[in-house]
Amino acid sequence: MKKLMRNVALFAGLLALVGCAEKVAEKPAVDAKAKEVVKESGGHGWWCDDHGVVEDECSVCQDKVYKKLKPDEICPKHTDRAKSQCFICNPELRVKNAAIYKAKYGKEPPEPSDNLPEAKDKK
Ligand SMILES: [Zn+2]
Numbered sequence: 748m749k750k751l752m753r754n755v756a757l758f759a760g761l762l763a764l765v766g767c768a769e770k771v772a773e774k775p776a777v778d779a780k781a782k783e784v785v786k787e788s789g790g791h792g793w794w795c796d797d798h799g800v801v802e803d804e805c806s807v808c809q810d811k812v813y814k815k816l817k818p819d820e821i822c823p824k825h826t827d828r829a830k831s832q833c834f835i836c837n838p839e840l841r842v843k844n845a846a847i848y849k850a851k852y853g854k855e856p857p858e859p860s861d862n863l864p865e866a867k868d869k870k
């Protein structure tokens with residue numbers, strides 16, 4: 748009888764060990780860091796490729812920038828962005844912002860994918 752009790756205890760100990768090993772195996776902490784690096788090199792660092800402005804000042808991407816806007820600073824037609832960053836309504840703003848990019852990189856910025864007048868308006 749005593750021997751049986753000891754075997755049960757051993758078995759329980761073994762189970763606990765297996766449980767621990769499984770917990771160590773699953774640790775996705777590294778993935779978060781890897782994604783950070785991809786984001787940095789993916790063009791979404793200093794410049795916002797989508798909206799053609801400095802990323803830190805992009806009212807569409809940066810919640811903190813958008814929240815600071817006064818109601819009359821938001822574009823009435825495109826309410827997800829600042830009037831002063833809406834190239835759809837004010838194409839000349841694109842030229843102004845492109846100059847900032849040019850001063851840093853010496854070339855034209857990539858065409859903003861989400862901040863241009865509708866293509867059908869072009870001739
Ligand atoms: Zn943006």
Ligand SMILES: [Zn+2]
Nearest residue numbers: 822825833836
């Ligand atoms: Zn607009």
